[in-house]
Amino acid sequence: LALGGLDPQSAAALIGRRANVALSPEARQRLVAATGGNPLALLELPEVLSEAQLTGAEPLLAPLPVGERIERAFLARVHQLPEDTQTLLLVAAAEDSGELATVLSATAQLGAASQALDAAEREGLVRVRGDQLEFHHPLVRSAVYHSAPLSRRHIAHRALASVLNGESKADRRAWHHAAATVDPDTPVVEELDQAAQRARKRSGFSAASLAFERAAALTSNEGQRVRRVIAAAENAWLGGRVERAAMLLAQAQPLASEPTQRADIDRYLGLIEMMDGIPADACHLLLRAASAVAPLDGQRALQLLNLASVAATWADDGEAAVSIAQLAQGLAVDTPIDHMLVALLTGIGAHFEGDFVAAAPPLRLAVSLAKRLDDDSTTQEPVALMFAGRAALYLGDDRDVYRIHHEATARARTAGMLVILTQILPRVGYAELWEGRWASAWANLSEGLRIAREIGQHDLVAYHLVLLALIAAHRGDEDECRSLAGESLELSSARRFVFATESAHWALTVLELGLGRPEEALRHARAISNTLIGLFAMLDRIEAAVHSGEREAARDWLAYFERWAENGEAAWARAVLLHCRGLLSDDERECERFLRAALDAHAEATRPFERSRTELALGELLRRARRRVEAREHLRAALDGFEGLGARLWAERARVELRASGQVARRRDPSTRDELTAQELQIVHLVVQGFSNREVAAQLFLSSRTIDFHLRNVFRKLDISSRTQLARLDLDGPGEQTMPAGKPAIPPVRS
Numbered sequence: 001l002a003l004g005g006l007d008p009q010s011a012a013a014l015i016g017r018r019a020n021v022a023l024s025p026e027a028r029q030r031l032v033a034a035t036g037g038n039p040l041a042l043l044e045l046p047e048v049l050s051e052a053q054l055t056g057a058e059p060l061l062a063p064l065p066v067g068e069r070i071e072r073a074f075l076a077r078v079h080q081l082p083e084d085t086q087t088l089l090l091v092a093a094a095e096d097s098g099e100l101a102t103v104l105s106a107t108a109q110l111g112a113a114s115q116a117l118d119a120a121e122r123e124g125l126v127r128v129r130g131d132q133l134e135f136h137h138p139l140v141r142s143a144v145y146h147s148a149p150l151s152r153r154h155i156a157h158r159a160l161a162s163v164l165n166g167e168s169k170a171d172r173r174a175w176h177h178a179a180a181t182v183d184p185d186t187p188v189v190e191e192l193d194q195a196a197q198r199a200r201k202r203s204g205f206s207a208a209s210l211a212f213e214r215a216a217a218l219t220s221n222e223g224q225r226v227r228r229v230i231a232a233a234e235n236a237w238l239g240g241r242v243e244r245a246a247m248l249l250a251q252a253q254p255l256a257s258e259p260t261q262r263a264d265i266d267r268y269l270g271l272i273e274m275m276d277g278i279p280a281d282a283c284h285l286l287l288r289a290a291s292a293v294a295p296l297d298g299q300r301a302l303q304l305l306n307l308a309s310v311a312a313t314w315a316d317d318g319e320a321a322v323s324i325a326q327l328a329q330g331l332a333v334d335t336p337i338d339h340m341l342v343a344l345l346t347g348i349g350a351h352f353e354g355d356f357v358a359a360a361p362p363l364r365l366a367v368s369l370a371k372r373l374d375d376d377s378t379t380q381e382p383v384a385l386m387f388a389g390r391a392a393l394y395l396g397d398d399r400d401v402y403r404i405h406h407e408a409t410a411r412a413r414t415a416g417m418l419v420i421l422t423q424i425l426p427r428v429g430y431a432e433l434w435e436g437r438w439a440s441a442w443a444n445l446s447e448g449l450r451i452a453r454e455i456g457q458h459d460l461v462a463y464h465l466v467l468l469a470l471i472a473a474h475r476g477d478e479d480e481c482r483s484l485a486g487e488s489l490e491l492s493s494a495r496r497f498v499f500a501t502e503s504a505h506w507a508l509t510v511l512e513l514g515l516g517r518p519e520e521a522l523r524h525a526r527a528i529s530n531t532l533i534g535l536f537a538m539l540d541r542i543e544a545a546v547h548s549g550e551r552e553a554a555r556d557w558l559a560y561f562e563r564w565a566e567n568g569e570a571a572w573a574r575a576v577l578l579h580c581r582g583l584l585s586d587d588e589r590e591c592e593r594f595l596r597a598a599l600d601a602h603a604e605a606t607r608p609f610e611r612s613r614t615e616l617a618l619g620e621l622l623r624r625a626r627r628r629v630e631a632r633e634h635l636r637a638a639l640d641g642f643e644g645l646g647a648r649l650w651a652e653r654a655r656v657e658l659r660a661s662g663q664v665a666r667r668r669d670p671s672t673r674d675e676l677t678a679q680e681l682q683i684v685h686l687v688v689q690g691f692s693n694r695e696v697a698a699q700l701f702l703s704s705r706t707i708d709f710h711l712r713n714v715f716r717k718l719d720i721s722s723r724t725q726l727a728r729l730d731l732d733g734p735g736e737q738t739m740p741a742g743k744p745a746i747p748p749v750r751s
Contacts, residue, residue, distance in 0.1 A: 005037020014039065019046040024056025024243065025454050034064045034138050041070050041139055057247040059210055062096050063142040074143040077123055084112035085119040087156075092126065092133055093145035094156040094179070097172065100133045106159040154180040171195040174211070184220040192218070196231070203416030205239030208232075213248065226255045230264050237268055240418040240455035246272055263293040263300050267307065274311045275419075275457040278495050283311035283320050290327060298331040299338060306341050306387055309348055314459070316498035316530045318352035325349020337384050340369035344391050351394055352531065354560075356567040359394070366391035367400055382411035386424050393427065394532065396570035398606050402431040409444075413699050422452045422460045429467040430536075433474070434572070436608040436645055442471055443682035447700065459500070462491035466503040473510040474609060476649030481511045502528045506537040509544060514649030518547035526553075535564055539610060542580040554584055572610060575601035579614050592621055612641030616654050619661075628661045635661060680714050683707060688727050 006014065011032040016023055023031075035041035044067025052058040078086060088107045095103055107116060117133075120126045127134050135141040145153065161176035174191035181188050196211035209232045216228035233248035249265050249272075256262045266289035274282035286308035294301035305324050312320040328345040331338075347363035350356070370388030385408040392400035405427045412421040425448035432441035449464035469484035485504040492500035505527040512521035521544035528534050528541065538561045545554035558580050565573035575598045582594030595618040602611040619634035635658040642651035658664075676684065679700075686696045693707045700707075720726060 005035070006039060006042070007037065008032050011035070011037045011039075011042055014042050015046065018043050019054050021051055021054050023054050026241075027054050027056055027060060030060045031064070034062070034142065036138050038070075038137075038139060040073075041066060044068075044070060052247060055243055056241060057243040059206075059213075059244065061210075063093060063138070063145045065146050066139060066142045070139055071143045071147055074137075074140050075147055077125065078140075078144060081119050081123060082116070084116035087112045088116040089120055089125065089144045090148050090152060091156045091159060092135070093141045094153065094176075095160050098132045098134055100128060100131050102160065102163060103133050105163040106156070109159040109162060110155065171198060171207075175214075178214050178218065181218060184218050189215045189218050193228075196235070200235060203414075205235045205416065206241060209235035209239060209241065209244070209248075222255060223258065223261075226252050226257075226261050229255075230261065230268075233265075233268055237271065238417055238419055240451070242272055242276060242419075242456045259293050259296055260300060263289050263297070263304060267300075267304055270304070270307055270311070274307070274314070275423075275459050277459070279311045279314035279459065279497055279499075280317060283308050283315055283317055286311060287320060287324065287327075290324075294327065294331060298333060299335075302328060302331055302333065302338055302341050305345060309345055310390075313348070313530075313532065314497055314499045316502075318531075321352040322349045336369055336372060340366050340384070340388055343369065344387065347391060348394060354531075354563075356564045360567040360569075363391040363395050367395065367397065367404075370404060382408040382415065382417065382420055382424065385411065386420065386427075389424075389427055393430070396535070396565075396568045396573050398431065398434055398570065398572060401427065402435060405431055418451050418455060419457070422448050422455070422457055422464075426460070426463050426467055429464075429471075433467070433471060434609075435606050438471055438474065438646060439676075439678070439681050440685065442468065443678035443685075445471070446678040447682065458491055459495055459497050462488045462495070462497055462500045463503075466492070466500050466507060469504060469507040470510065473507045473514065475646050476511075476514050476652075478511060478515065481507060499530060499533065502530045502533045506533055506540065509537060509540045513540060513544060514647075514653075516653070518544050522548040522550060522553075535561060539576045539579060539613065542583055546583045551584060554580075558584065570605075571601055572605035572607045575599075575605050575607075575614065576610060579610070579617065582617065588621065588625060592618065595621065608641055609645055609647060612638045612645070612647070612650070612654075615641065616650070616657070619654070620657055623657060623661045631661045632658065632663050636663075676714060676717060680710050680717075683710050684714055684726065687711065687723060 005011070012023075012028045015028060015031055031042065031045055035045065045064065046054065048065045048067055049060070050058060053060055078089060081089075084107075087110055088103065091106045091110070092098075092103045095106070104114075104117070108114070117126070117128075121128065125136055125140055127136060148156075157176040157180035161173050161180065164173040164176065170191070174188070174195040177185075177188045178192055192211045192215035196208040196215065199205070199208035199211060212228045212232035212235065216225045216232065219225040219228060229248055229252040233245045233252065236242075236248060237245040245268060249269055252261070252265055256265055266285055270282045270286040270289070273279075273285060286304045290301040290304035290308060293304070305328050309321060309324045312318075312324060325345045325348065328342050328349075331342070333339055333342055343362040344366040347359045347361075347366060350359035350362070366388055370385060370391070385404055389401060389404040389408060392404055405424055408424045409421065409428055412424055425444050429441045429445045429448075432438070432444065445464050445468050449461060449468065452458075452460040452464055465484050465488035469481050469488060472481035472484060485507050488500055489504045491497070492504070505524040508524040509521045509528075512518070512524065521540070525537070525541040525544045528537060534541070534557070538557065541557055542554045545551065545557070558577075561573075561580070562577055565577045578594045578598035578601060582591045582598065585591040585594060595614055598614045599611070599618070602614060605611070615634045616638035619631045619638055622628075622631035622634065635654055639651055639654040639658055642648075642654055682700065683696055686699055687693075691699065693711065694704050696702075697704045697707045714726070715721060718726070
């Protein structure tokens, strides 16, 4: 009976049980692949690897070490081979590309005979497939490499470096030189620096981080060593290796003597705290660091203040936001991005002070400057656009929120910046929710949630969960909304992530309104104090208060919203303001006038759900006034709007009202889009834009095989057989649109 290795799921379970620590997904995947599922190796590996390696804080370099029993099992056969063959096996183990010509050339450099490979093949330890040399089992490679003395390994690496000629092999040459070096070596460090820069340009952030870290270890100058460790941490963070970034920053902290270096360390410590800790603590850390470095480097201080501002918003710390704005205004700036950030922070500070007259102009300036960033080659990364998008949010400018963040998403995908993508997708979720693209919003947020979980961004897990809960609330999916909101509340409350906590109360406000329980809705609405969430949820809060008989609370909230809406100039805000005035009016004719004016304002806005609610409110008013024929027009429009969006509870409310007006409406047949999963819909949107399966895989950080599998399911569900037929289908339906026309850039192949 020939025994194979354990399947990946069983192998991962065995490692996890033996290691007794939470393995990082990357470590689990590497260990399973490196052992081929061999149970003995799986049991021994946690004993020869450090806890930091198992959790992802330290890298797992190839080939992985093995335990003594595994070494003995494989080396018994190796040691019986001729010396030349053992030399060839060591060279092959040191060269992870498996390139046969390189291995043979390096082996010849060490004086081994050309027939050295024959004995290894006869013994079944290696096999040749085309131009590749493969070990029969990955554990053979590990055993051969780690059983050799250090001096012999160094000789093998030097031989490999000597035969890797040309620019295309510069990275591999640099690593072999580094592997053969113990003491500080300037030429080797320069090679590694160049390899790191090349890796970063192709979005190989993990490879760049490893190269910078190794270069730091071979650097004698302390200042330069700290700089390289910080660069290693930055690239680890960009690649989504949060634990590893934190470990590297901890290494750099006691060595950093320059204020700018300490500021750079604090920047990433603040980011890590903000994504996986307590936003208020991140805000204080970043604000303190900005104050310390401001006299020396205004640009660094501004970058720190900008991050502190995000943390202040998440923590609902208005005082900090105002202090940040004051510090930013005192900095000397000269680049377009700097001017944009100063305008943004100034506007946000005024917003938190409640001075919307002063807030609007700098926020509009920030959006205007953001539109010019495309012409600046230094701003092609998504970060600048992501920050500019905040200005559009504070203005309530739906179109720019959508445009800026979709462009930022495309750039984050192109650059392979997972850690940035998870920060942008929640804002894309808001934009698509408001514009009625609920299926697309669900797909994007589901992707963001998956990535945030995988890379350990627990605050962003809470953020994605609550926005999914908000979509579920709009759809009327009670169980799903309560489950998602509950999980988000548990995470966000523990971290004092106020923005997510209050968003959960917003989601529950919408749900309770849909269920016809205004008192319960008002209870959640009263839990909202964050200025931005309060503005987003204004119609829900006012409706809950009015239907609960709490008109004074509604008037107070509306007075605040009115001051903001008049200065923001958003069409949807004018429509909501008029709708709310109608709800608060005691005179039926005045109420009708406000609601009709709200519908006129909605014609210029892009919020179909709010428009349908205004149609419903007007229809209800007219029916109660026994103007049934007029009422039906608006109730039918409301029903069609809610059904097109998939807002089931609100559609049922409109249907009941329409029936009471004397007209019966049939229930809408489910759309074909309802049969597709979130990920399938996301794939369809990209395929319809003209992407190949491989390009879709690159955009969504999935394998081509996964894309093939999902597309087969899509074709089966929709009863079609070609991409051409798929492009002709209207899968979005009313209120839904695909992403903006034009193909975003395709990400390069990443390390």
